[in-house]
Amino acid sequence: MINTLPRQWMNEQRRLGHELCLVLDSQNERDTRQLLVKSSGHDHYLSVYNATTLANLADAGPFIFTLEQSGNRRLDDLLDHPERNWGWLASVERGALRGLVHHWQQRLIVETRPYQALYRFHDNRVLSRALKHLPPEEYPAFLGPAISVCYWDGAAWNTAQNPAPGTYPVPDKPLWLRTPLPHPQASEIRRLNAHRYLLAEHVEAYANLAEEHDPDAWLRERLALADTWGWLEPEQLEFLLIQSLQAPGFALPPEWEVRGDESPVEHFERVRQLVGFWRGKGPI
Template sequence: MIDSLPHRWITEQRRFGHEICLVLNSENERDTRQLLLNSCQLEQYLGVYSATNIAALADAGPFIFTLDQPGDRRIDELLDHPQRNWGWLTSVPKGDLRKLVSHWHERLIIGTRPQQALYRFHDNRVLARALEHLPVEAYPAYLGPAISVCFWNGTDWKTALSPAPGTYPVPDDPLWLRTPIPHPQATEIRRLNAHRYLLAEHLRAYVKLADLHDPDTWLCDRLALADAWGWLEPAQLEFLLIQSLQAPAFTLAPHWQVRPDESPTEHFERVHRETEFWQRDDRI
């Protein structure tokens, strides 16, 4: 065991009469998720993406489990390997699992269509960064019914206590969306969001892509191209991804390349106009 803090925290929260929940980033923890699914009652867990408009991603999305066994050995593997970034622990009032899931349902989608992304609340690094930068008075709107949280911040275990657990509306301008993102993590989050967007909105073309290219390599190449061109706005990246999926052999034509002395905005507007023209011509 790297540190006994999580066990001390669990014991303390149970002594106060609180229920312990595991917020599991199950995308890379399928064995643990299956172990818990096989040993939990139906009322002891929920898939967060289920019963939402992103239900197609439910299998790869987070699950929240209530842990009612003192000295629960089912999560030893997780606590022994926090560097796998499997999620985090929280305590809630007894019976508040559905309130906790409902709280995060309201905070899942960032932005408006077509420039939407998923907020990865279940990633302990996202939680740690938010709590590091939020003032304590902003904790309740962020954590909702959570009384306390226990998480790995990349170097050691941390805990945080909400001053007023409860049900809160989403603020008009959530402070947690303004926290700075370290560059390597921002790149990974963007890749994951782009991957999930293509799965949800362009599944047929994305699956067909795998016949010719490794999807992950292709997607990383598209993101690198967007960076090189300075196409940093969500609408620009969405346009690049969709048109790349529709291009012959999933490869863009030469006229997409940036011209000398062409700014990123001028480049995007030119390609956008040309694409609209040729697509309109094809429909005539």
């Protein structure tokens, strides 16, 4: 039985003269993507990663398709199996496909080290979590040209309306990147991103560490220490990881421990000044 809410939403959006788009997870829905590519004109779909720094991942990245009235049946399998988390639906002004793709191309990379990662906007769980926590006035910068969206939130179908569809620059500190994650998922994402950061930026020191320690266990311990100290800002975590890699035996000296009722900020500033003094770069 096909879910009724997305069908009703699609019919209403078409009645209003809007064009429908399917945001598809190409990696996990390759057969569906191929079927849609073969049955769609070249101007009715785009790879989001194409023509970006992620072009080498284009085949596994998300695709966005415009949906013709006659193509509804191709969605039956997707709508019947939302638990596959295949993506979501959006409505736009006619001819706005390229604008929608460009909007998300600008939001693909989370630029903060050591958390630099891809933003999985095409994952309906990511979209659902963002819309749940964003105030409606933040929807335009997040959804861009999308007039309305329809998505599976893990338990039911939902829709959201964009109060001011259009073209917007990426905010300096996008609120959707500060959406809370379930703790186990957040911890795993942070560990993976820290691991990738060390491989990319400090591979020699990281390799030396691996000769004496299990890198995964060491990294988990470092991240747990950051949590204990309340060093949750990217600058603080990057500092902790680099200094730990450079420390004798990959262990920090006792002077790094929290003193009395130091706040995380006071603690971090004291340790940073201490490191600078040891290196002859400033007073203590």
